[in-house]
Amino acid sequence: MTDAATPGSAPKVKTLPDAQTVTQVTHWTDTLFSFRCTRPQSLRFRSGEFVMIGLMGDNGKPLLRAYSIASPSWDDELEFYSIKVPDGPLTSKLQHIEVGQEIILRPKPVGTLVHDALLPGKRVWFLATGTGIAPFASLMRDPETYEKFEQVIMMHTCRTVAELEYGRKLVEDLRDDPLIGEMVEGKLRYYPTTTREDFHHTGRITDNLSSGKVFADLDLPRMNADEDRAMVCGSLAFNLDVKEVLEGFGLREGANSEPREYVVEKAFVGDGV
Ligand SMILES: Cc1cc2nc3c(=O)[nH]c(=O)nc-3n(C[C@H](O)[C@H](O)[C@H](O)COP(=O)(O)OP(=O)(O)OC[C@H]3O[C@@H](n4cnc5c(N)ncnc54)[C@H](O)[C@@H]3O)c2cc1C
Numbered sequence: 466m467t468d469a470a471t472p473g474s475a476p477k478v479k480t481l482p483d484a485q486t487v488t489q490v491t492h493w494t495d496t497l498f499s500f501r502c503t504r505p506q507s508l509r510f511r512s513g514e515f516v517m518i519g520l521m522g523d524n525g526k527p528l529l530r531a532y533s534i535a536s537p538s539w540d541d542e543l544e545f546y547s548i549k550v551p552d553g554p555l556t557s558k559l560q561h562i563e564v565g566q567e568i569i570l571r572p573k574p575v576g577t578l579v580h581d582a583l584l585p586g587k588r589v590w591f592l593a594t595g596t597g598i599a600p601f602a603s604l605m606r607d608p609e610t611y612e613k614f615e616q617v618i619m620m621h622t623c624r625t626v627a628e629l630e631y632g633r634k635l636v637e638d639l640r641d642d643p644l645i646g647e648m649v650e651g652k653l654r655y656y657p658t659t660t661r662e663d664f665h666h667t668g669r670i671t672d673n674l675s676s677g678k679v680f681a682d683l684d685l686p687r688m689n690a691d692e693d694r695a696m697v698c699g700s701l702a703f704n705l706d707v708k709e710v711l712e713g714f715g716l717r718e719g720a721n722s723e724p725r726e727y728v729v730e731k732a733f734v735g736d737g738v
């Protein structure tokens with residue numbers, strides 16, 4: 466991990482429409498990075514929502530993509546967690562962003578991974594693969610999550626251990642956080658797994674739920690519609706498979722307009738890099 470935060474070099478004049486200034490960049494692996502930027506004063510959002518962000522394209526038009534806001538709604542700044550797609554129109558450039566440079570941010574947050582879309586329950590399960598942890602990086606840092614649920618379980622699965630590091634550090638920092646650390650204590654259960662490298666816990670989220678392994682490991686009852694709620698964010702294939710598992714436990718998909726037991730959002734569109 467390299468931290469490229471060198472404050473003091475922010476430009477005085479904004480040159481892009483809806484411009485925000487980058488304040489910190491952290492590279493986690495050669496395919497993953499996160500960055501923080503200034504937050505428009507007028508921007509209100511619910512933890513778990515996404516916005517359109519980007520850079521000016523070579524044709525002089527904004528090149529925008531959907532990004533989950535990884536920071537909680539109370540934060541003065543915004544944080545994003547991003548893939549680096551080698552030939553990706555946006556991320557082939559965005560991965561080189563530096564402190565003091567500008568990004569475009571359209572201040573119109575939307576999304577289904579919000580508390581309003583779930584019925585009240587005892588436990589909430591955050592189920593993510595890869596960069597799908599981004600909305601939960603926001604929700605895990607939101608006091609409302611701990612006010613609404615007695616237990617919060619973060620399952621994050623990646624191919625390798627290095628790809629888990631952003632989430633691992635976030636959870637570690639959260640436990641020491643003066644604002645929310647006490648709320649989190651004893652409530653947040655973190656269950657990271659890998660699928661293509663040895664680790665203390667391995668296997669796909671779908672398999673660890675279906676087999677009951679995660680319930681046994683965490684000493685929790687089998688998932689059920691009375692007590693459990695879930696939010697899902699990963700590839701299309703993951704989302705489809707996990708939906709089937711959740712429906713098998715009797716949970717039904719909800720939406721902002723019709724809260725139920727679980728909600729789903731795509732972490733990206735497409736099948737592969
Ligand atoms: C609702 C929503 C929220 C999103 N939130 C995030 C986020 O928080 N962080 C993030 O990195 N991306 C997120 N994305 C994906 C993002 O919008 C872009 O696709 C990504 O930044 C790559 O942009 P690009 O122009 O470089 O390549 P694109 O042309 O957009 O993508 C090229 C290919 O790369 C693959 N790909 C794209 N994004 C990812 C990814 N995140 N993980 C693995 N493979 C990927 C896909 O196969 C895609 O077909 C989100 C997408 C949606 C729909």
Ligand SMILES: NC(=O)c1ccc[n+]([C@@H]2O[C@H](COP(=O)([O-])OP(=O)(O)OC[C@H]3O[C@@H](n4cnc5c(N)ncnc54)[C@H](OP(=O)(O)O)[C@@H]3O)[C@@H](O)[C@H]2O)c1
Pocket residue numbers: 594595596622623624659660661669670671700702703704706707736737738
């Ligand atoms: N991450 C890399 O090192 C890497 C390298 C080269 C190319 N890519 C490409 O980049 C894209 C995104 O990579 P990614 O690693 O972020 O995402 P990914 O391929 O979706 O894998 C992320 C995690 O989700 C698991 N998973 C995938 N499909 C699932 C399903 N249907 N049900 C349950 N779990 C599922 C994977 O397990 P499994 O390992 O069991 O699939 C892996 O642990 C992929 O489409 C891939 O082609 C990634």
